[in-house]
Amino acid sequence: MTGTSRTAADDRGRGGSRDDRPDPATEAFLAHRNLLFTVAYEMLGSAADAEDVIQETWLRWAGVDLDTVRDQRAYLVRITTRQALVRLRTLGRRRESYVGSWLPEPLLTAPDVAEDVELAESVSMAMLLVLETLTPTERAVFVLREVFDLGYDEIAEAVDKSAATVRQIAHRARAHVAARRPRGVVTPAETRNALEAFQRATETGDLQRLLDILAPDVVLLGDGGGVKQAVPRPIVGADRVARVLAAGLPRVAALASLRPAQVNGCPALILRIDGEIDSVLAVRIDDGLVTGIYAVRNPEKLSHMERETALRR
Structure with a gap:
C-alpha cells in the first residue's frame, strides 16, 4: 500500500479485531487495494484522483453484504471502474482548461514493476498518453481486458454494457492503441x-x-x-x-x-x-x-x- 492514501479500511486493518485480524470486508479490500489503485490510475493518469476513487470504492464496499458476492476481486474491480469512469468524465472537462501540455502524474515504482513487461508498458507515460486518446468507456474496456485480463462478461457488468458491445469496443480500442503504442520491447x-x-x-x-x-x-x-x-x-x-x-x-x-x-x-x-x-x-x-x-x-x-x-x- 505504499504510495497511496489511507482509507478507513487501512485504519481498521491496523486496529484489527479482538484476535488482531481485520473483519472480512476490510481484509478483502486490503488484499486487493494495490490492484484497485492500479486500475484507477491507469484509467485516470492521476494518482491523486486514483486515491479518491479508492476511498469511494471502500465506502461502497463497506456496505456490501459479502454473502451475496461470488467473486470479491471482480466485485471490487467493478466498483472501482464505475467510480473511475465518473471521475474520468469530469477530468476531461478539467483538462480542457489546463495550462500547457498535460502529462500523467509520475510514480516512483519498485523494480518488480519493470520486471512485469506488460504492466510496465501499460503504466508508462507513453502508453498513458495513448490511452488519453480513447473515450472513457474505451479506456476502461481496454485496461480491464488487455492489462488485467478480465472476461467480457465481467467487463460488461463494470461498464454497464452488453458483452457483445464490450467485444466491439475492445476490438476498436485495441486497434486504436496498436497504431499508436510504443514500437517494441527494449532489453x-x-x-x-x-x-x-x-x-x-x-x-x-x-x-x-x-x-x-x-x-x-x-x-x-x-x-x-x-x-x-x-x-x-x-x-x-x-x-x-x-x-x-x-x-x-x-x-x-x-x-x-x-x-x-x-x-x-x-x-x-x-x-x-x-x-x-x-x-x-x-x-x-x-x-x-x-x-x-x-x-x-x-x-x-x-x-x-x-x-x-x-x-x-
Whole structure:
C-alpha cells in the first residue's frame, strides 16, 4: 500500500479485531487495494484522483453484504471502474482548461514493476498518453481486458454494457492503441546504456552527444501546470530537442543533481535543485535511442516521487 492514501479500511486493518485480524470486508479490500489503485490510475493518469476513487470504492464496499458476492476481486474491480469512469468524465472537462501540455502524474515504482513487461508498458507515460486518446468507456474496456485480463462478461457488468458491445469496443480500442503504442520491447541493457548516455549528454549540455542519443523524430513534452516554466507545446525533432536540453540543465548545474530512477516502470531521470525535486524526465527508448521525453514540473504532480508506489495486476 505504499504510495497511496489511507482509507478507513487501512485504519481498521491496523486496529484489527479482538484476535488482531481485520473483519472480512476490510481484509478483502486490503488484499486487493494495490490492484484497485492500479486500475484507477491507469484509467485516470492521476494518482491523486486514483486515491479518491479508492476511498469511494471502500465506502461502497463497506456496505456490501459479502454473502451475496461470488467473486470479491471482480466485485471490487467493478466498483472501482464505475467510480473511475465518473471521475474520468469530469477530468476531461478539467483538462480542457489546463495550462500547457498535460502529462500523467509520475510514480516512483519498485523494480518488480519493470520486471512485469506488460504492466510496465501499460503504466508508462507513453502508453498513458495513448490511452488519453480513447473515450472513457474505451479506456476502461481496454485496461480491464488487455492489462488485467478480465472476461467480457465481467467487463460488461463494470461498464454497464452488453458483452457483445464490450467485444466491439475492445476490438476498436485495441486497434486504436496498436497504431499508436510504443514500437517494441527494449532489453534492460539497451535501456540502461541509453539512459546513461542521455544523462551524461544532458548534464554536460553536449549538443553532439544529445544528437547521438536522440531519435530523429524524438518528441519532448513539458508539464508545468501553469506554475513552473515548461515548453508550452510539443517539440519535435532531434535538433530542436537537443538545443532545448543543452540550454537547460547546465545553467543550474551548480545547484542541481540528476539521478536515474524507475518511473511508471520505465527509465527516468529525477532533477533535484537544492535537494528538492524540480522535474521528472521520463524517457521512452526504442532501438537504443530516446524517442520520447516527458518532463513533469508541476509541483502538484510530484508528491509520489519521494517513495515507491506499489502497482499490481
